[in-house]
Amino acid sequence: MNWGQTPGSDDSxxxxxxxxxxxxxxxASYGPVQALRGVSFAVPRGKIVTVLGANGAGKSTVLKxxxxxxxxxxxxxxxxxxxxxxxxPDWIVRRGIxxxxxxxxxxxxxxxxxxxxxxxxxxxxxxxxxxxxxRVYEYFPILRERSRQEAGQLSGGQQQMLAISxxxxxxxxxxxxxEPSLGLSPLLTQEIFRIITRINREQxxxxxxxxxxxxxxxxxxxxxxxxxxxxxxxxxxCANLAKKEDVQEFYLGMKAGGVRGERRWKKKKHWR
Amino acid sequence: MGLPYxxxxxxxxxxxAIVGMVAERIVLRPVLxxxxxxxxxxxxxxxxxxxxxxxxxxxxxxxxxxxRTPFSEGILKLGDVVLAVQxxxxxxxxxxxxxxxxxxxxxxxxxxxxxxxxxxxxxAYYMGIPVRRVNMMxxxxxxxxxxxxxxxxxxxxxxxxxxGFIGLKAFPAAVVGGFGSVPGSIVGGLIIGLVEALAGFYxxxxxxxxxxxxxxxxxxxxxxxxxxxxxxRKKV
Numbered sequence: 001m002n003w004g005q006t007p008g009s010d011d012s013x014x015x016x017x018x019x020x021x022x023x024x025x026x027x028a029s030y031g032p033v034q035a036l037r038g039v040s041f042a043v044p045r046g047k048i049v050t051v052l053g054a055n056g057a058g059k060s061t062v063l064k065x066x067x068x069x070x071x072x073x074x075x076x077x078x079x080x081x082x083x084x085x086x087x088x089p090d091w092i093v094r095r096g097i098x099x100x101x102x103x104x105x106x107x108x109x110x111x112x113x114x115x116x117x118x119x120x121x122x123x124x125x126x127x128x129x130x131x132x133x134x135r136v137y138e139y140f141p142i143l144r145e146r147s148r149q150e151a152g153q154l155s156g157g158q159q160q161m162l163a164i165s166x167x168x169x170x171x172x173x174x175x176x177x178x179e180p181s182l183g184l185s186p187l188l189t190q191e192i193f194r195i196i197t198r199i200n201r202e203q204x205x206x207x208x209x210x211x212x213x214x215x216x217x218x219x220x221x222x223x224x225x226x227x228x229x230x231x232x233x234x235x236x237x238c239a240n241l242a243k244k245e246d247v248q249e250f251y252l253g254m255k256a257g258g259v260r261g262e263r264r265w266k267k268k269k270h271w272r
Numbered sequence: 273m274g275l276p277y278x279x280x281x282x283x284x285x286x287x288x289a290i291v292g293m294v295a296e297r298i299v300l301r302p303v304l305x306x307x308x309x310x311x312x313x314x315x316x317x318x319x320x321x322x323x324x325x326x327x328x329x330x331x332x333x334x335x336x337x338x339x340r341t342p343f344s345e346g347i348l349k350l351g352d353v354v355l356a357v358q359x360x361x362x363x364x365x366x367x368x369x370x371x372x373x374x375x376x377x378x379x380x381x382x383x384x385x386x387x388x389x390x391x392x393x394x395x396a397y398y399m400g401i402p403v404r405r406v407n408m409m410x411x412x413x414x415x416x417x418x419x420x421x422x423x424x425x426x427x428x429x430x431x432x433x434x435x436g437f438i439g440l441k442a443f444p445a446a447v448v449g450g451f452g453s454v455p456g457s458i459v460g461g462l463i464i465g466l467v468e469a470l471a472g473f474y475x476x477x478x479x480x481x482x483x484x485x486x487x488x489x490x491x492x493x494x495x496x497x498x499x500x501x502x503x504x505r506k507k508v
Contacts, residue, residue, distance in 0.1 A: 069397055093400025105395040107388045118388045121381070122400040170400060 020045040020206050021066070021097075021174055026075035026085070028065045035061040037230035038075070043174070043208050048200050050209045050217040050238065052251050053227035059210040060102055062227070063176045066208075067099040068092040080173065094122045096173035100180060102210075104159040106166070108152030112143055115151050115162055119169030129169065136165035139195050157188040164192070168199065174206045175199070181213045189213065193220050214251035218242045226251070277342055285419045292415025296408045304407065305393070319436060326433045334433070339426035362424045369420060370458060377454070386410050390452075441468075444484045448491045450498025459499060463487065 019042035028036040035058045043049045053059045064070045066077055068089040077085040084092055098119075107115050116136065120129045137144040140161040146154060151162055160180060167175055180196065181189040197220050200207050211217035218224060218238040226234035226247065234241065241247050248254040299318055303310050327334055346357030377383040389396040389406045396403050422435065429435055441464065449460025464484045471483035495501065 067398065069394070088402070089397040090400040090402045093398075098400075099398045101395065101398055105392055105398065107391045107395060109391055110384065110388060114384050114388075117381070117384060118396075118399045118401065121385060166399070 018045050019043055020080055021208065022076075022078040023062070023066070024076045024078070026062075026065060026072045026077060028061055028070050028072045030061075030070075035230055036065065036072070039227070039230065039232055040075075041225050041232055041235065043206060044223070046200075046204050046206055047223060048197070048207045048209060048221040050211060050221035050224045051227050052211065052214050052217060052224060052241075052247070054250070055212075056229075057227045058230045059227055060178050061230075063099060063178050063208070063210055066092075066176060067097055069099075090122065093170055093172075096171075098167040098170045098172035098175055100163050100167045100175065100177045102178035102182060104156070104163045106151040106154075106159050106162050109150055111148050112151055112154070112162055113147040115166050116143075116169050119166035122170055128171070132169050132171060136168055139198070140165060156183050157185070157192075160184060160188075160192060161195075164195070164199075168205075172205060174208065177207060177209045179210060179212060181211060181216060189216060196220060214247070218252075277340070281420075281423055284423060285416045288419035289412040289416040292418075293408050293412040295415070296411035300411065301404065301407070304404070323433055323436065337431040339423075339431055341427050358427055362428065365420075365424055369417070370454065373417070374454060382406070382409065386413075441484060444488045447488050447498055450495075450501030453498070453500040456498055456500030 021043040023042075024040050025038045026036055026040070027034065027038055039058070039062060041051075051059050051062060061070060065072050065085075066079075068084070068087050068091070072085050075085065076083055079092075079095060079097060082095070084095065084097075107118060110118070113133075116133055117129075120132070123129055137147075140158075142158055143161055143165060146158065151159065154162060160182075164177070164180065167177075177196070180192050184192065193216055196207060196209070199205050207221075209217055209221055218241060221238050224234075224236060224238045224241045225232050226241070234244070234247070236244070242252070295318060299314060300311060303314060326332070341358070341361070348355045348357055348360065377387060385396070385401050385406055386409070388399070389401060389403055389410075393403060396406070425435060425438065429438070442461070445460035445464045446457050447460070448463055449456030449458070464487060467483050467487050468480055472480035475483070491498065
């Protein structure tokens, strides 16, 4: 296994010699449906990395496989120098990976504060937990106001804030974020992304971001991977990705001439 | 077994907690993630099997036993009202149990984690809550509570292998109060108990037994999820 080698084209930016999270030929499936067909990529320490892809490309599956909700059939997942594939989700959270699931998934009948306490379930340092709770209340002041309310009564945007805060309370080294802009207004989306950048910058948390909103994702992330039908088909800095014709056409919704449909990724002969 | 009353209580509760955890491990874990109805049917089935097994034990299963308690036989007079100390003790212990459970679920880390797991199992996994272990503890706890309830009930109804059928009365109480709500089940229990007692006194013979179910029907028509039932709408 060539752990040092990064997949992708030669002109891609160097990922640094110290990836915190690395996937090598990961294959995973839901029952008979194979969702990941040999995914390899690396996430450099302290960076924001995004995975773009259409519906059903396997983006969420990548995140669920990393956090141990789905066991991969093949391949290795290496986190901070340690293989983590096949471990239980709670072990993985303890190691320092936390997951902001798609669709928020808050505990509806628990209060905001109780939800946050559950985010810190794996920790035993009351002082540190209180400190982190202060910090997330500072990121999202509305959560402090609503701390005694049931999470089910929050608006969608507030629930998203809660889901992010809850994931922060395990004090993660890597945060996996699945569609944080789902169902949010453009304004709220911007606010959420502003905080995501702040978390990355202030706490040095590495963030692996999966997004439908490719504009936003390419804007905040440094490096991007494009996933199609369970494979990584592109790998580049976000600045370069945003310039590519194919990305513009399929993910940014800009039309490029009349050849639409001719250059589907599915028709590519060669997979990297 | 010749143990003193309090030691017997502890022993019964502890051993039932273990029975609950073993039942979870063997019978219920394979259906983890299935709808609640599956779990309900399996536990009812398991109840019948265990009851059958107990009645097969010679000279043990089919007998009826009396349980002596330290509170037996006393009477308390408050003006014209005559109350049996026995029953007061049962009420007091029930209230205490409810209060302890309330504190446990409201404030302890593991209690909140139990609620979280029941509300959103997937999210519980994401938080690093060991869902399987928590489930096992939930079944252990509920079996322990059942044992405690059985001990409270024993002086009133005597001990026999079918005393668990009182649970059929608990079911309407839970439905009326709203499933999953602790205050709801208390209120539901009071309503069912009162309605039954009053129906037995004021209405003709036979109404006592159906009264509870009439109440269930009416409540379900008016509040389909019970009086304190939680209706959860998921926001997208």
